[in-house]
Amino acid sequence: MMAFFDLFILFLTDAWFAWIPAVGFAMVFNVPRKMLVYCAAGGAFAHSLRFLLMHFSLPIEWATFVASASMGFLGLYWSRKHLIPRPVFTVASVIPMIPGSYAFTAMIGLVEINTSGYSLEIMRVVMENGLRTLFILTALSFGLAIPSILIYRGRPII
Amino acid sequence: MILSKEQQTEITRIAVFAGQILHQHGAESRLIEQTTQRLGIALGAESIELAITPDAIVITSLVEGHCVTTTRRCGDRGINMQMVCEVQRICVMLEKQLIDIKEVKKRLHRLKPYKYNRWLVVLMIGFSCASFSHFFGGDRAVYWTTFIASSCAMVIRQELGHRQHNPFVNFALTAFVATTITCLASVFEIGENPKIAMAASVLLLVPGFPLINAVSDMLKGYVNMGIARWVFSTLLAVSVSIGIVAAIELTGVSGWAL
Structure with missing residues (x-):
């Protein structure tokens, strides 16, 4: 129980320190102001997911791949919801x-x-x-491209 | 709908202008091609063919057997996602017939790149690199060293970029300044492991966006664009490392992680 609690704290600190670079670099890329909060959420989500996977002794490449693929799907959902191209959310979120x-x-x-x-x-x-x-890097980009490679296959997402 | 030659030329111009904006502001090749094609077809062309090269785009519109071809140079204007969003929005609105061709042209020409307040960006980049130092296991002194070094570096990067200096010169100088500051911290032994600050403070210079674009372009079949972006970001990384090595030699602090 104690181990679980410690892991949870580590997980939360990781998420907390991951949203800062995501937003910082999103501002360098001039992501629209309203979308910054999504970049923050995405950055925290992706990096903390990778931390968790690596904690359960997945190699860093595969952990990165899984985290960025989930980020790709999350970006797909947001992009269809707001009619904004996917790289706007996804690239800033995986920068950390x-x-x-x-x-x-x-x-x-x-x-x-x-x-x-x-x-x-x-x-x-x-x-x-x-x-x-x-x-x-290949795992990262390939993971982000998973939705458009496997599901959309050349059709426009929005 | 029958289009006259003038109308076809007009359509081609609008489509290539949209493609040029996307290319200049760092959109990936698939997005450039799709958006330009959708725009042209929604405006009445039968098909739009596009050749994307790293510094120019060539576009041909086809209407009833007549072709109009035009080329635009695309100089790099820096990554700006807000411009990409706006062009995409105009394309979607046109497809839903909310705006007509005049309105599309007016809106495309009215677009102005939005920039965040530069001091806010400096602050956020400072905290970003400081967060990286936390990920590398640095303590609080290292955190603030990194913050100061990367904030100064970001100011220099913005100044040089504002004066249109060559990006390689810009990145080498910025890396030199950041590493000099962290090397000084290392000389005065601030924090438990000052080497971490050296590694973290230059991370604002990682060409992350071009690298991700490079791999995803190659994955989606735009190999020439992918190679160009990859080479560009590798050269940027080389100039950063030359800046770092120069600073290390100058201050005489031995060793990066080597």
Whole structure:
């Protein structure tokens, strides 16, 4: 019971810290003011769902895929309700899950190899981070595209 | 409905203008193609064919065997979802016959990109990167270091963007400033693990939207657009990492996560 309670608290803090970047980046993308609250809800939902799935020891790529696919369906519902294109909600909501840190680490590793010479240790860092970036990002976009790939298949959503 | 040559030209112009707006403000290729086609067909064309390239669109309208083709350059105007929403709304209203062709033209030309108050954006981006530092396991001192560094970085990014500087220069300089601030925090040993602030404070420079658009374009069959977007965002990430490395070399703080 206690473990469940602790997990719930962690889950809530995760959701709380996830809505902030979702709204912040939505503002950089100039999402209309009325839609910001949906971006906040979507960001909190997607990131906390991924946290939960990873807590139950799903690998990060699959957790990301499931979270972003659910976000895709949620975005589908909102988009049909408000007649607003889907990327307006979905992209800002998955921004907190983007593997930015891995991407920069891989790039910095490449620069490092150039300056200080090849070493197996740095190359390992570059490959691991680069591949992780690639797979998480693909899972993310593929998950978001699931509704239009599987259900709509080329027909317009709104 | 029989359309004269002039009317067909007019329809083509309106459709290509809508496509151009969508392209310039960062819509994905499927959305550009569908919206332009729906608009043209709702205005009376038999079909609209569209070729989308990374910096221009070519469109041909077909009416009773006559073709009208036109090309527009599409310079990048920055991602603006509000413009995409407005164009989509005009398209839906036209399809439901709530507005006519004159009204469509008037509304499309009246569209102005809405921008949030820049200081509000700076504040929110500061808190966003600070939240990322929390996700990486930073304590409260690291949280506020990240907040300050990424807010300053965002101010610089907006200033340079406002003066139409090259995006690569912009991102490299911004990353340099953010990393210099967090490196200084690392020198003075603020917080338990100042390295976390270094990683989190540059996350405002992740080209997330182009990356997601790139993969979804490729998935939906627009491989050339996808590759162009992917290369663009990779180059942005490279220039960010050059800015970070320059700042690390300057302050002499050893090591990113390496």
